[in-house]
Amino acid sequence: MFKLHPVVSLALAAGLLLPLSANATPNFPAALQSELLLSQEPSCAVCHQGEPTSGTATTPLGSDLRAHGLMAYDEDSLLSAVQALRTEKTDGDGDGVSDVDELVAGTDPNLGAEASPLLPEPTYGCNASSEGLGLLALVGALLALVPSRRRARVPKQR
Amino acid sequence: MRQALLLLSLLMVGLAPLGAEAYPSMIRHGYASCATCHVDPSGGGLLTTYGRAQSEVLLSASRGKNADEGEVSPSTGFLFGAVKLPEWLNLAMSFRGGALVNKAGSTTAVRPVQMTSDLRAQVTHGSLQAVGTLGFAIRRARAAALTSGETNNVVAREYWLGYGFLEQSLQLRAGRMNLPFGLRNAEHTAWVRQATRTDTNDNQQHGLSLAYNGSNLRGELMAIAGNFQVHPDLYRERGYSGFLEWAPGTNITVGLSSLLTWARYDMTSREPGTLRQAHGVFGRWSPTTPLVLLAELDVLAQRSRGGASSLGYAGLLQADVELTRGLHVIGSGEVLQQGQGRGLGAGLGVAWFLRPQVGLRLDGNMRKFASTPDGPPVFSALAQLHLSL
Numbered sequence: 001m002f003k004l005h006p007v008v009s010l011a012l013a014a015g016l017l018l019p020l021s022a023n024a025t026p027n028f029p030a031a032l033q034s035e036l037l038l039s040q041e042p043s044c045a046v047c048h049q050g051e052p053t054s055g056t057a058t059t060p061l062g063s064d065l066r067a068h069g070l071m072a073y074d075e076d077s078l079l080s081a082v083q084a085l086r087t088e089k090t091d092g093d094g095d096g097v098s099d100v101d102e103l104v105a106g107t108d109p110n111l112g113a114e115a116s117p118l119l120p121e122p123t124y125g126c127n128a129s130s131e132g133l134g135l136l137a138l139v140g141a142l143l144a145l146v147p148s149r150r151r152a153r154v155p156k157q158r
Numbered sequence: 159m160r161q162a163l164l165l166l167s168l169l170m171v172g173l174a175p176l177g178a179e180a181y182p183s184m185i186r187h188g189y190a191s192c193a194t195c196h197v198d199p200s201g202g203g204l205l206t207t208y209g210r211a212q213s214e215v216l217l218s219a220s221r222g223k224n225a226d227e228g229e230v231s232p233s234t235g236f237l238f239g240a241v242k243l244p245e246w247l248n249l250a251m252s253f254r255g256g257a258l259v260n261k262a263g264s265t266t267a268v269r270p271v272q273m274t275s276d277l278r279a280q281v282t283h284g285s286l287q288a289v290g291t292l293g294f295a296i297r298r299a300r301a302a303a304l305t306s307g308e309t310n311n312v313v314a315r316e317y318w319l320g321y322g323f324l325e326q327s328l329q330l331r332a333g334r335m336n337l338p339f340g341l342r343n344a345e346h347t348a349w350v351r352q353a354t355r356t357d358t359n360d361n362q363q364h365g366l367s368l369a370y371n372g373s374n375l376r377g378e379l380m381a382i383a384g385n386f387q388v389h390p391d392l393y394r395e396r397g398y399s400g401f402l403e404w405a406p407g408t409n410i411t412v413g414l415s416s417l418l419t420w421a422r423y424d425m426t427s428r429e430p431g432t433l434r435q436a437h438g439v440f441g442r443w444s445p446t447t448p449l450v451l452l453a454e455l456d457v458l459a460q461r462s463r464g465g466a467s468s469l470g471y472a473g474l475l476q477a478d479v480e481l482t483r484g485l486h487v488i489g490s491g492e493v494l495q496q497g498q499g500r501g502l503g504a505g506l507g508v509a510w511f512l513r514p515q516v517g518l519r520l521d522g523n524m525r526k527f528a529s530t531p532d533g534p535p536v537f538s539a540l541a542q543l544h545l546s547l
Contacts, residue, residue, distance in 0.1 A: 045428055108428070111464060119428055123389045125306035 031075050035082060036104050043121045046109065059110045060092030061099050182341050183450040183478040183486075185442045187216050190405035191371050192342065197248065197280050197289055199329045199369035200378045200401075201342040202358050203316060204250055204278040204289065205546070210234045213546070214514035219484025222514075234514045237547050248280040252293075256542040263534040271540070272296045273346075273359065276315065285326070289333075290317035301388055302360035314387075315362055329369045334362050334387075337399040338369070338378035339415045340440045340454045341474070349494040349503065350454045353472040354417060354436040356399065363395070377402035382419060395419035395434070409444040415456065424462065431463025452476040458496055470496035484511040492525070499528030515546035 029041035047062030048055065057066055068081035082100065084090075089098040092109055099109035108118050184195070192201025195209025205213070211230040214222050222231035232239035236249050243249060255272040276293030295303070295313045303311035318333025336342070339356040346357035355361050367380035378401060384394030397420055403413030417436040424432035438456030445451070454474045461467040476490040485508070492503035507521035519542045526535040 049426070111428070119392070119423055120390060122393050122425060123306055124300045124303045124387055125311070126304045126387060 025073050027073070027075060028078055031078055032082070032103070035079055036100065038103065039106070042103060043118055045119065045121065046103070061109045064090050064092050064099065181217075182343055182442055182452055183444075184212075184216070185409060185411065186444040186447050186450045186478075186480070187212075188408040190374070190403075190408065190411050190442070191376050193326075193369075193371040193376070197287070198316075198336060199320075199331075199371055200336065200338050200376075202336060203291070204248065204280055207235075207248070210515070210546075213511070217484065217511045218514045219482075219511055220513045221483075231514070238515075246282050248282070250278045251545070251547040252276045252278055252291075253545040254542060256540065259539040261537040271542075273542075276313070285322040287320045287322075288318075289320065291315050299360040301385055302362060303387060313360070315358070315360060327371055329371075330367075331369065332366045334364050334385075335367060335380065336362050337382070337417070338367065338380050338401050339399050339417055339436070340401065340413075340438060340456065341442075341452055343452065343474075343476070345490075348474050348490075349472045349492050349501070350438075350456055350474045353458055353470075353494055353496060354438075354456055355434075356417070356436075363399075374405040375402070376405075377413075388425070392422040393425045395421045395425075397434075401440075403440075410442065412439070412441040414439055424460075427460075427462070427466070429462035429464050429466050433461050435459040448480045450478040452478070468497045470494070472496070486510070488521075494528065496528065499531050501528040502526045517544040518542070519544065 028047075029044065032038065033041045045059070047057035047059055047065065049058050057063065057070070062070075064085060065078070065081040068084040069077050070081040071077040085098070086100045090100075091098050093099075093102075093111055095102075097105070097107070102109040103118075106118055182192075182201070184192075189195065193199045195205055195212055196202060197204040197206055211234055214230055214234050215225070222229065222234075224231070235241075236243050237251070252274050254274040255270070258269055258271045260267045272295070274293065275295070276291045278289075278291045280287055280289045291314060293313050293315070295311050297309045299313050299315075300308075300311060302313040302315045304314050305311045314334070316334055316336065318331045318335050320329050320331040322329050336358050337356040339354055340350055342358065343351070345351070346359045348357075351357035351361075363380075363382045363385045365380050365382045365384075367378055369378035370376060380399050382395060382397050382399060384391070384396055386394070388394060397418045399415075399417040399419075401413055401415040403411050405411040415436070415438045417434075419434045421432050421434070423430055424434070436456050436458050438454060440454035441452075443451045452474070453476070454472075456472050458470045458472060459468070471493070472495075473493045474490060475492075476488060479487045479489075481487060488505075488507045488509060490503075490505045490507075492501075492505075494501040494503075503523060503525040505521055505523040507519060509517060509519045511517045519540075521538075521540045521542075523538040523540070524535050525538070527533070
């Protein structure tokens with residue numbers, strides 16, 4: 001039986017016992033919707049970069065909110081940070097429309113020139129659509145048209 | 159005994175079994191082509207019967223009982239040979255996971271990682287084959303998920319139909335496949351894989367591809383129809399990805415890669431009308447059997463309708479030294495320039511193939527990210543167990 005160094009064993013054991021890292025604060029989109037009377041919850045991507053959108057808020061809006069006291073999971077800190085941005089008319093993307101006004105108007109406060117609409121959050125899996133299965137069925141049908149010749153599959157050896 | 163229990167607990171955390179990984183360093187044994195050992199004509203994933211045998215003949219620290227007679231142990235088969243499969247069916251259980259320690263400044267995070275827990279299957283009928291994987295991911299890999307949870311998802315990374323022509327040297331495939339680009343290295347978080355979005359964890363896309371494997375030339379070109387496990391459609395990328403690799407000798411190759419995609423909105427930056435390109439060169443060289451050098455350098459370009467554009471590059475240089483049979487030391491250097499600033503990384507690891515289809519790997523990695531030029535470098539230590547049953 002091989003042996004593991006005690007330090008490695010400890011690191012492995014510790015890794016198994018510790019919880020996974022935290023994701024984006026889940027209550028913030030609903031809090032923003034309620035505070036700003038938005039028609040829908042804003043996407044996590046207004047504050048978080050990367051895929052999946054989680055971890056530290058690093059978009060221009062997210063950074064501004066953090067600079068104004070935003071703390072993870074603390075709804076009061078979110079609302080007071082939003083109020084501060086509203087008062088200061090902070091415009092992170094420099095397009096002349098304040099971040100809060102952009103959220104209310106449904107445009108992305110992080111994208112300037114085009115005032116892009118707030119995009120829907122991407123979703124994953126095959127339950128939202130059958131497009132993938134449809135595509136597979138199509139290519140399967142195409143392949144089925146290829147004339148089949150039975151041939152032994154011989155692995156090539158060098 | 160304690161070590162055995164630790165290994166067993168690792169197994170149980172992962173809930174399943176070893177990822178037959180891609181090993182471009184097999185060029186040290188004269189394998190410039192990947193299709194000999196892997197079902198995927200460009201390498202990685204499910205092994206062929208011949209590939210399973212090579213894990214004992216060439217990779218493993220322990221040789222089979224009848225190795226001198228040129229025989230391969232039955233235990234290289236599915237579930238260590240406990241279940242005999244019909245010729246038309248090829249199955250493998252694959253597990254890759256362990257523990258990760260990240261340290262940035264005074265902040266240290268330790269957590270378990272479960273990278274792969276997949277069942278891989280191939281059904282063959284003459285020149286036609288159907289290949290698919292089904293697994294479980296505790297976190298991440300959402301772009302390959304069949305379910306829609308934030309965590310704990312059922313994932314299907316690959317599923318495709320293939321038809322072989324010309325004695326299998328040409329293969330036409332359709333379905334969800336790894337993007338053919340650059341080195342198909344096992345380190346899926348390498349910047350050359352992440353920045354080009356061609357890693358084998360969850361960056362597969364649906365499409366149609368044609369692969370060629372000749373005596374000293376191989377390549378694959380894939381028409382990308384998008385990742386249909388991501389919704390809505392406006393985030394899907396369409397375009398092409400491909401590579402061509404030439405082997406002037408049995409111990410050296412050089413290749414070119416190219417990728418171009420367009421999406422209505424980029425998934426990461428959320429920029430509208432994003433055209434993304436990556437073009438690069440890569441090579442493998444084994445000047446002497448114990449040493450293999452792998453290198454890849456890619457130019458990265460991205461431009462959006464909103465006016466945002468960036469030009470950069472990603473590079474990887476890796477040296478794999480086999481100290482003694484089955485025991486490898488792997489050193490690597492990385493660079494990434496994307497937008498502002500340049501990131502640098504260096505890594506040192508040990509890979510130990512204890513026995514056929516069982517491996518351990520310990521890696522230390524230091525990265526200085528361009529996004530935090532004044533911040534401390536991030537140190538990562540990763541211990542992995544690989545099983546392929």
